[in-house]
Amino acid sequence: MVSKRVVISNPTGLHLRPAGNLCKVAMNFKSHITFSYGDNVANAKSVLSVLGACVKCGDELEFKCEGPDEEEAMSAMVEAIEGGLGE
Template identity: 55%
Template structure:
């Protein structure tokens, strides 16, 4: 299991479109992918779970990847989040 803190920088936070982009990237990997925000754990492969976290611009999340391809998943997801998830 690996984890990394990252700041969400897209202007509207994780609303529907970027949440979908995050989930579409996460489901490419076999690893369990979650993030912790405000003490609550969310499944990064579930759009409803991501939306329910209410992550806004400037919020820091802790991304957690656990599985056989955890390193590749972490690199891809941190890159996607850093680049603004398509926004």
């Protein structure tokens, strides 16, 4: 398992479009990918789970990837978030 903390820089947080883009990236990997924010743990492969976390700009998330391609998955997730998730 690998984990990393990232800060959301999207001005509007993870609303529907960036949440969908995050899920698209996560779905490319076999690993189980989650993130925690406060008391919430969200499945990064589920748009409803990501939206339910109510992530706003400046929030710090801790991503955890566990599985056969966990290193690649973590790199892709961090790269997508730092790239603005299509926003």
